[in-house]
Amino acid sequence: MTDPLMHTYGRLDVAFEKGEGAWLVDDKGRRYLDALSGLGVVALGHANQAVANTISNQAGALLHTSNLYRVPWQEKLAAKLAQVSGMDNMFFANSGAEANECAIKISRLYGKQRGIENPTIIVTESSFHGRTLATLTATGSRKVQAGFEPLVNGFVRVPFNDAEAVRKVAKNSNSIVAVMLEPVQGEGGIKVPDENYLKELRAICDENEWFLVLDEVQSGNGRTGTYFAYQQSGIMPDIVTTAKGLGNGIPIGVCLARGKASEVFKPGNHGSTFGGNPLACAVGYTVVSEIVSRHLPERAAELGDRMLAGFRERLGKRNNVKNIRGKGLMIGIELDEPCGELVQKALEKGLLINVTADKVIRLLPPLIISDEEADQIVNMVCDLVEAV
Numbered sequence: 574m575t576d577p578l579m580h581t582y583g584r585l586d587v588a589f590e591k592g593e594g595a596w597l598v599d600d601k602g603r604r605y606l607d608a609l610s611g612l613g614v615v616a617l618g619h620a621n622q623a624v625a626n627t628i629s630n631q632a633g634a635l636l637h638t639s640n641l642y643r644v645p646w647q648e649k650l651a652a653k654l655a656q657v658s659g660m661d662n663m664f665f666a667n668s669g670a671e672a673n674e675c676a677i678k679i680s681r682l683y684g685k686q687r688g689i690e691n692p693t694i695i696v697t698e699s700s701f702h703g704r705t706l707a708t709l710t711a712t713g714s715r716k717v718q719a720g721f722e723p724l725v726n727g728f729v730r731v732p733f734n735d736a737e738a739v740r741k742v743a744k745n746s747n748s749i750v751a752v753m754l755e756p757v758q759g760e761g762g763i764k765v766p767d768e769n770y771l772k773e774l775r776a777i778c779d780e781n782e783w784f785l786v787l788d789e790v791q792s793g794n795g796r797t798g799t800y801f802a803y804q805q806s807g808i809m810p811d812i813v814t815t816a817k818g819l820g821n822g823i824p825i826g827v828c829l830a831r832g833k834a835s836e837v838f839k840p841g842n843h844g845s846t847f848g849g850n851p852l853a854c855a856v857g858y859t860v861v862s863e864i865v866s867r868h869l870p871e872r873a874a875e876l877g878d879r880m881l882a883g884f885r886e887r888l889g890k891r892n893n894v895k896n897i898r899g900k901g902l903m904i905g906i907e908l909d910e911p912c913g914e915l916v917q918k919a920l921e922k923g924l925l926i927n928v929t930a931d932k933v934i935r936l937l938p939p940l941i942i943s944d945e946e947a948d949q950i951v952n953m954v955c956d957l958v959e960a961v
């Protein structure tokens with residue numbers, strides 16, 4: 574029989590049936606420690622009771638009405654996110670890529686409103702912004718783009734963590750409207766920029782009246798030690814996007830805007846059938862409330878420090894380990910050669926990890942893991958690296 578699924582994923586041969594906290598159980602009853610949270614999504618852990626209750630209550634009350642009418646859960650979640658982020662208003666979508674599409678459209682329309690004919694957005698090398706045509710064009714990876722040309726116009730690329738390169742573009746172009754980047758690169762290999770990078774970009778954007786657009790689809794929702802990663806840099810973006818951890822598994826994305834960026838769209842400029850439906854927003858509200866009231870960003874910072882110290886102690890002097898880095902519970906261990914096979918080896922030992930950028934072991938565990946679970950992840954990953 575032919576496979577009825579399109580071949581878009583290289584899947585591991587395992588199927589999970591249930592989960593609890595940081596643990597998953599497969600269809601043969603085997604338990605796995607989840608150090609990946611479904612690629613940074615299940616921040617509150619699997620089968621979180623508050624999320625389950627919200628889904629069940631909301632499913633019994635109302636799932637969908639459309640954006641032709643007021644959606645009270647959208648308004649409540651927006652007020653909550655505005656409070657935790659300092660942003661002014663927002664648009665709800667269904668995924669990270671869609672949230673970024675919204676950010677790109679706001680930036681372009683802002684350019685058009687200022688008389689710029691070909692609004693252009695500066696993006697960075699080794700970035701990841703999604704798989705739609707505009708977001709894959711913004712993505713700094715040939716692998717993601719190859720075969721889908723013609724790509725979308727209106728992007729120029731600079732190296733990541735290089736504010737000077739952005740200054741140079743500013744001198745040579747009158748079409749720039751925004752700089753778009755991840756404050757910590759995820760798919761690119763958990764790359765943490767220098768402390769002043771965002772501040773410098775903020776200053777360049779201010780000098781040139783550009784928007785600073787931060788993609789916090791992966792780094793947001795407490796993962797790096799604050800609700801959003803930019804909150805550690807003492808700056809405010811004009812636009813920030815997030816998704817993944819916001820729904821703990823229910824699809825939701827959001828594009829938040831501030832100041833001038835919050836006034837660009839007018840009715841008719843953007844929309845989505847499903848975006849911001851009562852179910853997704855009720856869940857988002859529960860997730861944000863849990864993250865904040867349980868102080869999970871602070872906990873992520875503490876756990877991240879603990880895990881990085883553990884990795885550095887055991888792996889710091891190994892020749893095959895090039896770098897150990899991270900912010901909160903976004904952790905990367907870069908080896909000196911491609912190490913994709915470690916994902917299968919970890920699975921066989923009952924641990925879920927990921928390898929990105931060919932050589933970087935990526936860990937994005939749920940924010941609710943215990944100290945013991947964090948130590949267990951460190952020990953298991955160290956065993957794997959030592960056996961390479």
Ligand code: PLP
Pocket residue numbers: 668669670671673701702703704755759760788789790791792816817
């Ligand atoms: N932006 C970043 C930083 C991401 O890490 C991802 C997904 O990995 C995306 C955007 C795309 O999100 P989605 O897969 O929900 O479209």
